[in-house]
Structure formats: structure tokens, C-alpha cells
Amino acid sequence: MAEGAEALLPTDVPAPAYAALDRLMARGSAFFGCRYALMGGAMSWVSERNLVAALSNAGAFGVIACGAMDPARLEAEIAGTKALTQKPFGVNLITMHPQLLDLVQVCLAANVTHIVFAGGIPPGPALRAAKDGGAKVVCFTPALALGKKLVRSGADALVIEGSEAGGHIGPVSLNVLAQEILPHLRDVPVFVAGGIGRGEAILSYLEMGAAGAQLGTRFVTATESIAHPRFKQAFIRGNARDAVPTLQIDERFPVIPVRALVNEGTKRFMAHQAAMLAKFQSGELTKEAAQLEIEHFWAGALRRAVIDGDVESGSVMAGQSVGMVTREAPAAEIVAELIGQAAAALAARMATAA
Structure with a gap:
């Protein structure tokens, strides 16, 4: 029986288009162990147990934003998330956190499947501890050379995030990063992030070689998000x-x-x-x-x-995709909308080719 976002997918899109999209997402979906290769962006105060669990239950991959949490707080957040979902989810750790190694151990003790290092190059001891503990390691890279170095250091997957993203940003757009990196880095799954708000864009990056996409801004107004109503309204108006x-x-x-x-x-x-x-x-x-x-x-x-x-x-x-945030809706509905848009675009292409 279909569950999560799958039960909400548009029924007017032919099944072969969904099957073709599944094939394009296969590497990313297999890496995360989820239905769709859509990774929730880790947003401090927003990406906590409720939204993370909702995304994973919808078939995407939720990620807890640890931010400045201490180990005890992170342990409680992981436990709270597990109480809301039996699906896999990850934890995003800031590399500059003074208790980084302790936070890694908290994740490993709780059997978190994926640890995402953000905010800089992860220190060798932290990366090795995560790997030795059995977790998959995801790192961010703003350049091809650094991406290759991170892979050599043990990164199991990479995220390339363009300047269109919300929060702390780099100087280069995702459009440019994708062209520079995706054709030349095939050793590990590479996920794209920054300014993504529709399924058609996700499809285009998948066809360029991306394993999947990370989205944050689109999920701020999810019904399950604990963000204040005025915060959500700012996104809807923005x-x-x-x-x-x-x-x-x-x-x-x-x-x-x-x-x-x-x-x-x-x-x-x-x-x-x-x-x-x-x-x-x-x-x-x-x-x-x-x-x-x-x-x-x-x-x-x-x-x-x-x-x-x-x-x-x-x-x-907020990221520049904020203009595509038009309403509050359940996370599963947002995921289904994105997947439906990508599949519809594929279906139109397949019809033209025929």
C-alpha cells in the first residue's frame, strides 16, 4: 500500500514517468535508504524532531540541525525523532562545534545512519570516528578540488550548495557549481542544494548527474514545522x-x-x-x-x-526559492508536489519523443 507522499502523487501522470524518475533517483534513494532522494536542509530551530520525522515519514530524508546543541540536548532530540518515525534520518553537525567528537559519539550510540558535516572541512578525527562507528558521512564542498579531497578522506557523499540558499552561503550559484562539479565527480553520490523550489529543477540536476537534491526553504511552512506562524507568513509573503x-x-x-x-x-x-x-x-x-x-x-x-x-x-x-512558498501544507504534500512536477516534466518529454 502506498504511504507518505506516494499516496498523494498526481494520478494524471503516467506510471512510466514515475518509473523513469525512480531510476534517476535510484543512487540517492539507495544511499539514504528512503523512497525519494530529497534531503531536508538542516535549519537551526526549524529542523527538529517534528519536521525531520515528517519528512522521513513522507519518503524523503529528514536531517536534524544540531547547531549549538550540547550532547545531552542532541541525544534527546534524536530520541524524540525516533519516537515519531521508524524511517532513517540524519544529523547535521557543525564542524566548529567545541564538542564535535562528543556529538559524533552521541549519533553513533543512537545508531544514526548518516552524519552530515557542515560549516567547514570536518576534522580528521571526527570524520574517522563517524566512519569507524558505521555511519555514512556526508560533506559539503564549494569546489571540485575540495570535493575530490573529501572523497579521498572518506566522505561517502557530497552536497554542493549554491549561493541561492538560505542561511550561511558561499559566493557561487548552484547553476555554476553543478556544471563545474557534476560531470567530473562520479565516485560518490552528489546532492545539489540552493534555490531549488520545483520538481522540474530537481529533474534537470538529476539528468546532469546529481544523485538527489537538498531543500530547506520549501519545508519551512510544512504543517509539522514548529516555526512561529509569523515566521511562516513571512515566507509565504516573501x-x-x-x-x-x-x-x-x-x-x-x-x-x-x-x-x-x-x-x-x-x-x-x-x-x-x-x-x-x-x-x-x-x-x-x-x-x-x-x-x-x-x-x-x-x-x-x-x-x-x-x-x-x-x-x-x-x-x-531564507533561500531565494522563498517566492515559490505559497502556502502551509503537510510535508508529505510538499514532497508529492515536487515529485509530481518532476514526473510530469519527464512525461511531457517522453510524449514528445514518442
């Missing part, structure tokens, strides 16, 4: 042009680019940078103190937005 990276006003004070919806907070951040620059130039603050003040501006801002619903001064991290 357009692609509203999701912009934070800017720095002086190269001496670098700002890590974060893509989020423009609000009063982003405007005040620019004024805050200018004020700290003035204090540095007047000698009131040292360079280090001014940098720290700039970095602390957004402390707790994501939680304020996601959990408390402060979408004016909080950080509303």
Missing part, C-alpha cells in the same frame, strides 16, 4: 528578491554572508556596523572589540524569529 545576503561596509571588519529576508533588523545591522566603525576610528574601541560587537549583533536573532515570531528584528533566514 519574494526571491527579498532574500538577500547581509553586507559588510568595511573590509577590515568581515561579515560572513547570511541570506535572509530584509527587515528592520537587517537595516539596523548596517547602522550598527557604521557605529562600530566610527568607534574604532575614534579610538573608543579596539579593532578586536569592534569586530566582536559586530558579530554579537545577531546573537539569538534566529531563535527570536523562528520560535518567538519576531520577524522584524530577528533573523529570517
